[in-house]
Amino acid sequence: MKKFLALILSVAMIFALVACGSKEGDTPNTDGDTQQTDTPAAPVDIVIATGGTTGTYYAVGNALVTTIGDKLSLSKLTAVDSGASKANVQLVTANQAQMSILQSDVLNYAHNGSGGETMFDGAADKNSLWVAGVYNETVQLVTAPSITSIEDLKGKTVCVGDVGSGTALNAAQVLEAYDMTFDDIKVMYDSFSGGAEALKNGQCDAAFTVSGAPTPALTDLATAYNFNMPSLSDEAVSYLTTNYPFLVQDNLPANTYTCVADETVCVAVKAVFTASKDLSEDVVYEITKAMFDNQADLAKAQAKFGYLSPEGAVAGSFDLHPGAEKYYKEIGVL
Structure with missing residues (x-):
C-alpha cells in the first residue's frame, strides 16, 4: 500500500512539473507573437489622378511612377487618367485618388470656395494639399x-x-x-x-x-x-x-x-502635385524627397521635370502638406 501511495505521489509531482514548465514556456511564445506584430506595415496604395491620356499631366504622372516608384518603401504609386484639374480635386475628396496633378488656380478656387459656378463657388474643398509646383502654365x-x-x-x-x-x-x-x-x-x-x-x-x-x-x-x-x-x-x-x-x-x-x-x-x-490631407506626413515626405533626389532622371523621363526646383516648387504655394513642408524646411527653402 505504501508503495502504491508513493507511486501516486511521484506521478502527481511529474504532472506538476510539466504544468510549471508549460507556463514558463508560454512567455517566450507570447514575446514571439509581439515581435511578429512589429513588422513594417505594408506600403500605402496611392492613386495619382492626372489628365487625358494624350495630355502632359498623364505623361508627367506616369514618369513620376516609373522613375521613383521602386525607391519608395512607404507607398506604392499608380497613375490613372482623369478629367484633369477640377475632376482631380473631386477624385481626392472621394478617396478614389490620393494624389493628383492640377493647376494652382483651381486648387486655390477649391480651398476658397470660389471661381464661379463652374468651379467651387460656395462649396470649398480643402482635401487636396500642395506638394510641389512642377512647371509653369x-x-x-x-x-x-x-x-x-x-x-x-x-x-x-x-x-x-x-x-x-x-x-x-x-x-x-x-x-x-x-x-x-x-x-x-x-x-x-x-x-x-x-x-x-x-x-x-x-x-x-x-x-x-x-x-x-x-x-x-x-x-x-x-x-x-x-x-x-x-x-x-x-x-x-x-x-x-x-x-x-x-x-x-x-x-x-x-x-x-x-x-x-x-x-x-x-x-x-503652376502645374502642382497635390496629396490628400489624409496621407501621413512620413509618406508624403518620402515622395517629396524622392522627387528631388531623382530630379535628373525624372527630367530624362519627361521634359517638364526639367523645370522642377525646390524654389519653384513652393513659388505661389499655399496650404502645403505637412510632409512636403517638412522637406522644404529641412533643405532651407522655407
Missing part, C-alpha cells in the same frame, strides 16, 4: 499685329477660351489689372485652337491660352501668322501676383516663337 495673349498693348484690347474681339474655363478666369484677371472687364471687349468663347484660327482669319483680334510654353499650337500659328505678344506692365504683374497669389511672374525668352523677337512678360499658374 503661362497665361499667353496673342494678338493681331496692330495691337501692341493690353490697353489696346478695349472694344476689340477677344477669344477668352471656352465658357467657364480656367483660361476665361485668367483672361478676366489680366483685364482686371488694367481696370477692364469683359464688358470692355467683345467676348468670343472658343477653344484656343478655334481662337487661333479665328485670329489668323481676321475673325478676332486677340486670343488667350494657358499652357506650358512654347505651346505647340502657337509654334504652328507662328509659321502662318505674324502675331504679337504684348507684355504685362510691372504694375500689372504686381497687382496680379498680390491679388491672386497662385499667379507667378513668368518671362518668356525672346524668340520663344519665331515672330516674337523680344522677351515677353507674363504670369503663370
